[in-house]
Amino acid sequence: MVDLLKINADLSVIFVSALGVILSVLLVMGIKKVKIDDPRMNEISSYIKGGAMAYLYRQYRILAIFLIVMFALLCFVPGLGFGVAVAFLFGAVLSCTAGYMGMRTAVISNVRTAESAKKGLGAAFKIAFSGGAVMGILVVSIGAFGVALVSYIMRLIDPNVDVDIVNQLLTGFSLGASSVALFCRVGGGIYTKAADVGADLVGKVEAGIPEDDPKNPAVIADNVGDNVGDVAGMGADLFESYVGCIIAALLLAADSQNVIQAYHILLLVAGGLFASFIGIAITRLLKTKNAAVSLNIGTYLSSALFVGLSFLVFSKNVYFFLCVLCGIVAGVLIGKLTEIYTSSQYKTVKKIAKSGETGSATNILSGYAAGMKSTVWPILVIAIVIVVSYSLGLMTDSKFGEAAQHCGHIGVVLAALGMLATVGMIVSVDAYGPIADNAGGIAQMSGLDDSVREITDNLDSVGNTTAAIGKGFSIGSAALTSLALIVSYTHAVGLTTINIFDANVLGGLLIGGMLSYLFSALTINSVSKAANDMISEVRRQFKQKPGIMAGTDKPDYEKCVDISTKAAIREMILPGVIAIAAPVIVGIIPALGKEALAGLLIGATLTGVLQAISMSNSGGAWDNAKKYVEEGHHGGKNSEAHKASVIGDTVGDPLKDTAGPSLNILIKLMSIVAVVFAPLFL
């Protein structure tokens, strides 16, 4: 019976994933029904699509080299071998596939959202959300499909295959997904902010043309950036969290001496997939009058449904169900808390806007302090989830006997899984934002009616809030995933405690903590460098082609797209190498070793989470403070407060869209590197 359920669990995940793929095909068909007749819209859309795809191809080329090198390395690492290397490639290819297909959909949805906006808000929302939903569905379907397939195939080959071998392959799979995520997140983050800052500083500030003006040579790069950064980057980030978390849970389950089985985990995953799909379908079918309300209905519905399904999975162990519930609640809470700190409806943003009245310095200081202060509640939520789910896990002990020594850790990983199970819905909501944003840009550049722009602006502003919530969610889930992977790492190297009193652990803790700071500094500097290249190019075009401003000459969009692409690809290499090499080096050096590596992972997770929350929320708050001032508060546009708020927003851009999100990847990637290379440190 248990064996049958095991096989069924694999297959049920594969089955639900297949459902997801069908659903996404249906959504794409729905999107494609909207036809574009306006040649100007088609032209601009093709620029954005072309730029985004060109970037992806170039990124994949570089990635291919990296993957081949890593593949070769993995083949030769003692204790790993060819199987892990193949699984690694498989994970990388699936991650790229999800990113590629999601982005292809996003770049055909943006222009169609603009077109549908001519008919009204409801129609436009449907298309924008469908575009985002394709990304959301693919992330989870392909991720879950890959994991289930690896274990299914292995069991097909040999029904009595050692679970440890399957799990080792799965860690290789996860490493592949993580590596791709790193390059997508860091490269995408640099791309989008270089284009954004470059377009703003020369276009808006120097030349005095509005945002999304087609005269601005960097405007296409800016719109491409929204796709490669906010759609592909974010998708890869959550793909990694999702896969990493499932695999960490499977690893712990294998060590749990039957307290929990792999099929529990897989059924939970299938339930989460299903709940997300229902949430997405309902959101898509609702008659929308208010985008925020529709998105909330879908999100809460999928969470509620998942609560029910997970209760069925753990009907015989209410404690484990409560752990899952903890994670679900925490995910919602962290999202809500992020909104409180970054939405202009609450006092933090209002205070930052007001502080701009006394100049930039006070505006910067209050946003910076607000970001740091905003760590308090999310961190308390995470700490409480850890302590509570650990205790709940331990309570199962008495039921299953003393053998279940890892029940506490299983509790924590179930909470992580609870948080991440409905990530399909979260990504859909999150990816919807940049599509609406792009639609606005296309409407502006194509000279569509102001009423169209109003609708897209409305959708976009809802998207800003959901993006902030999505960021909070990514950070929270990254923290729990990383912790789950660290636990798996220590099992793999046979550490039963990580004693901070050990000087090696302490040294590792300090080094790991510092890595988050180094990583943030590198990515921020990369944006500055790339933005400078962009600024020079835009200035050059305005100078050498005076016809651009007069409207008689066309700017060279490709050149700007090319600059962002090159810069992003050049600048993503160093952080990438550090993230992969640092844990291996610390683990190998005899004076440090596996204990120091455990310390490093914990230190990086701690400071990474804090820095990520702090930077993301500072950036989000500055952004919305600017919008709040632009709505007419504190003197409105062109006032002293407005100038200050524009500077605050520019400072916040790379913090919230490059450095902050990159830290999510850093902490997960280093943990999975440690798990995969564990045989080296024994």
Added chain:
Amino acid sequence: MVDLLKINADLSVIFVSALGVILSVLLVMGIKKVKIDDPRMNEISSYIKGGAMAYLYRQYRILAIFLIVMFALLCFVPGLGFGVAVAFLFGAVLSCTAGYMGMRTAVISNVRTAESAKKGLGAAFKIAFSGGAVMGILVVSIGAFGVALVSYIMRLIDPNVDVDIVNQLLTGFSLGASSVALFCRVGGGIYTKAADVGADLVGKVEAGIPEDDPKNPAVIADNVGDNVGDVAGMGADLFESYVGCIIAALLLAADSQNVIQAYHILLLVAGGLFASFIGIAITRLLKTKNAAVSLNIGTYLSSALFVGLSFLVFSKNVYFFLCVLCGIVAGVLIGKLTEIYTSSQYKTVKKIAKSGETGSATNILSGYAAGMKSTVWPILVIAIVIVVSYSLGLMTDSKFGEAAQHCGHIGVVLAALGMLATVGMIVSVDAYGPIADNAGGIAQMSGLDDSVREITDNLDSVGNTTAAIGKGFSIGSAALTSLALIVSYTHAVGLTTINIFDANVLGGLLIGGMLSYLFSALTINSVSKAANDMISEVRRQFKQKPGIMAGTDKPDYEKCVDISTKAAIREMILPGVIAIAAPVIVGIIPALGKEALAGLLIGATLTGVLQAISMSNSGGAWDNAKKYVEEGHHGGKNSEAHKASVIGDTVGDPLKDTAGPSLNILIKLMSIVAVVFAPLFL
């Protein structure tokens, strides 16, 4: 023989401390020899002196209430009692005494430095350095004296007194010193930056009058701030580090089963005192042509002398000597690294200055990134010191047998002591800066010759570098002191490991890590609030008394001094309460407990050190980037780059002078609170 040496060790510390007091009296007599005839100088000097003393009295009044409450609490905490409470008061009173006397000297030295500058650089340097040296000598003499006296008296009362009882009294003593330090550092930091930002934003930016113009109503508050923040605050900070570190070493020695004795520690302290005094005396006696060179000679000389003396103390255990050496070298290295990141002679500051050409946003971003990047090497140095000194400590094991289980930790604490032993010299060099700065202000306000201002500016610019080095040093020593105290805490509550796998420890780690962010946010917001009060007041005076700008009416300096004083005292209460209450609450809550508290201390130390380095160095770099631009680079004064650099400097001010230094206290204070209240958590 051993017993005799023990008594002699107590007495030798008391004897050398007494020498220090004599030396400081001699220095004060030397300072007082300079007579001031200029009535304008006397008037301004009396304003500064009056303001500084008024602030201290008011702060001590609030402090008295706090001390009485704590005294009562300590009396009633089970396991502590009256003795600890008295020791607590003694520590607090000694810390206040050191601060009071050091500051009294500083406020008579500033005007005399200005007077001596009429005779030349050498004479002015002598006075400014003497003023700083009094603070430096008093900090170490009084600190060491207090520790030695407590143990001497206890042994006089009962020659066979239990060493644990003596040590418990010493932790009470240390708590007293730490509590005073917190209020001095936080209050002083808020005071000085509120006045500074207020004076700059209205005076320099709005009214267009130069720095230190007597027309500015906030100018006296600004000069008072240099004394209460940079002299008294910094002195209290290092007083706390010094005392905390000695006591942590004594606690570990008591647990070491005779591997190391209390007299080793005390002799090391006496050696450090002596080495500092010699360094100070030589610096004072040198014929100075270049202030930086003289200060360096003194610093290196005292370090070298201490190396020799510590070799004598540990002549029979070369491993322990090497631990001390590690600490000495690390202290020098961290100072030097700080200089590289914050001095305009190196590329970081030059790059920040250049980035101002494209506006404030890029200037802020590059300074922010530079601060984060500057954590890399200091953290590596600290990590290496920990790993190496721990290993060296362990090597003594084979010599002393298995009983010596804590040898590794002793190695770390000896490194901390090595770093801090010559702190007398460091404080002297550090406190010299604000005196030179004040001298410049007095010269300006009294309308002295430009040549006088040139000399004080020269002394001041050297002071800026030494201040940055001093900050790096305070952070490094705070980290090691805090770790040493955490080890003592775990001994006190009987924890032999702190396992990060324990959910409680992990939860505590997260909460502790977050506290550094909360604390920074609170102190930065306090500065903003206080600066706003100051801005309103200065604007009011300019408006209601037009005679001020015309030179016919005198500004109301007292009102501004009063605003800074009130704001500082009001705003220091919440952070203070959090720092003391958080560890007690976490330790008492049964669901968290002593393990969680250990995690909290480690988490706070990790993020506290990283945030402190990052914020101090960002601030220092912005400050010097502004000066670099003002020297004529990138367009010089009033250029676009200059405007950007002024904003960067204003942002950096509370980061480097309030939030950063306050974190040093936070991490040490929470650790000592945990040690003192340990009986509550058993």
